[in-house]
Amino acid sequence: MTGSKTQAMAVSTESSDSRRPVPDKRVGILAAALRVFSERGVNGVAVPEIASAAGVATGTIYRYFESKEALVNELYRQEKAALHEYLYGGLDRDREPRAVFDEVWDRMVRYARERPEVYRFIELQDHQSYLDEESLALQRRMLLPMVNRVKAMQGRGVYRKDVRDRVLIAMGWGAFVNLLKVEREGLLTLRRKDLLAARELCWQLYTGECPG
Amino acid sequence: MTGSKTQAMAVSTESSDSRRPVPDKRVGILAAALRVFSERGVNGVAVPEIASAAGVATGTIYRYFESKEALVNELYRQEKAALHEYLYGGLDRDREPRAVFDEVWDRMVRYARERPEVYRFIELQDHQSYLDEESLALQRRMLLPMVNRVKAMQGRGVYRKDVRDRVLIAMGWGAFVNLLKVEREGLLTLRRKDLLAARELCWQLYTGECPG
Amino acid sequence: MTGSKTQAMAVSTESSDSRRPVPDKRVGILAAALRVFSERGVNGVAVPEIASAAGVATGTIYRYFESKEALVNELYRQEKAALHEYLYGGLDRDREPRAVFDEVWDRMVRYARERPEVYRFIELQDHQSYLDEESLALQRRMLLPMVNRVKAMQGRGVYRKDVRDRVLIAMGWGAFVNLLKVEREGLLTLRRKDLLAARELCWQLYTGECPG
Amino acid sequence: MTGSKTQAMAVSTESSDSRRPVPDKRVGILAAALRVFSERGVNGVAVPEIASAAGVATGTIYRYFESKEALVNELYRQEKAALHEYLYGGLDRDREPRAVFDEVWDRMVRYARERPEVYRFIELQDHQSYLDEESLALQRRMLLPMVNRVKAMQGRGVYRKDVRDRVLIAMGWGAFVNLLKVEREGLLTLRRKDLLAARELCWQLYTGECPG
């Protein structure tokens, strides 16, 4: 973990010594839970449904997780961390601000396309009552690097200073996430052009630059 | 009781001296439901909890609503319509675009301060499975005037044209709503200055204008 | 009550001194209860439904009857007694046995046509758990005159002696009542001819006579 | 699928050595439901009571039946079919009409002795509102062979022709069933002699023959 190859390390650790063609029941359960939770909410899904979505018996869930609540928390933390890693992992923060911004935005879009359930799940409101202190702490911890990045950019005169860092972040994130939500609800189909325009918009929102 | 007064009596008794002194049990139930739903989600609240929040017995809920589902739909439609009315009711759309924009934004903020549960409830994801066709139709119908307004502004060269109307709306609304959500989660406290800055930001987002 | 004009007496008592165009709420409630009970069973009807069928408020039921159970018992006793009176009241038992038999049978049929709900209600099984000791006693008491009549007819060599009185009665009554039930279920429509044939059959059942 | 053994194996495993040693929870629930329904009516019994009569937990009922209504229908169809099979199964209809009649009657009596709850349950009125189209169709279908038998006997000059087939059946069945009902109500105890006499009576009812 000392070097720069975080991702590579992770991969080699993963594949370790024995061929693991079956990605472990625990993983399958979490994946299935993510799928059904993102569709119908945490409270809207019964444990046996998670089990059958995962192709295991109900009881098996309880061999891997103490309770539904524990499963929800674990899933939340895993997906939150994975998203964070996907967005910021191996990011070269020394490049041009705009390039870094575009890279992160593109990763956000790519992730939304690859694993749309993740955003749905993370933005769910109805798991709030399930989340334990550790999950809430993670939530806050994950925010910090973003805040620091924005602060730094403001300090360097790249991002606008007339709006507080957290306000900028909240609005930028909300704009992006709601775009996905609206598309998911079928009110809008996002084409390549739209996404580029939205990226541009967001950049202007952060920096205060004008179009054109 | 011999003359014509019977009716008059009844009427005068009815309207008495104050506006709606009895707020009606139905109204109380809806208000209580809004409160508890916005806190723990629709699936997270049992009917007896709604009842006790409303100060009535469980059975009373069912005198006013066919089922929990019917209650959720009615509440959704009521709040959606009330919000819409609050934001756009009596709005003078012929004033300066910026003045109209500011007015709507200020109403959004004011409503969020007066009735914070409404945004929480309306933005909940977990009532989606409860919503019937009528509610979904309302959802779509409510969007139209907004789209038309944006289209008109784009046509008049006020709002930027390089971003599709629905994309603009989705991002603007998402930015605002997430600001509230983040505040609610305790990650941020919005001061007067922040809200004005956010308004400015959003205007720039719509128009493409530059700060300063 | 000393004379023979029982019926006339009853009528004159009924109309007494004041015009009673409204036949008393109590009577209306019992009538409505009979109607709905006979259709959906005692357990299948809620008290407010009885009330609305009677055109009174729910609470009014409880001004006239202590409970649903009390209402059921009263209705049962009233209808059982009324049926008994209709079938045997003022019957001249000294006429030809066959004439008496035909008369009773015809009354049974007439009553079934005039007030079909009565048979349905009385033959219901699901009020058994509601019936109190008094109702059960009436049930037994009502049987006695029939048993005595059959015994007398057996003694006079009119009805067959090779079958016990109560067996004869049970079978005759069951045959008649099931005929009505089957018609009610829509499996059969009883024409005049069928009813005469059934009467003949029943007479032969009681007496052992042959057709023709 | 190369050999024939797969199936053969399965079969021999299936039938093993003893006749259905495990009477299956489903069967137990149906049996318990029959018992309690026949005593207090379908509407008079709550699901937990069925459960405790069956020696299972309440929730278990719902693993085997979709709803109380589904349970009632299944039970109804099962018992109706079983009764029909018991009465007519393997019957040699080519024997003397009287012998066939006696055989069926005796089976009716035997079944009433072995499983008295079946008649009680089937003749209940208060499950009518529960019965679905399939059950009602079965009801009608089950009647047909009886009607055909009676028609045939009338054609052969065995049963009387002056009474319509369905009227004969309704009266005969009603006579029998009410005999049982009266006995169950404690108004009568049926001895062997009574049952033989009743059988004779019923035969005469069908044929028009005279006693002696």
Add this chain to the structure above:
DNA sequence: GATGAATGAGATTTCATTCAT
């Protein structure tokens, strides 16, 4: 007396969790 909204105990049904196999 009459009303019918309100009540809350009880009915039906669901579901997180356990446990015998």
Add this chain to the structure above:
DNA sequence: TATGAATGAAATCTCATTCAT
């Protein structure tokens, strides 16, 4: 270890009865 039937507490909904007007 995995299974999935079984469990019973809790959820949704009904209804006999009460009581303020």
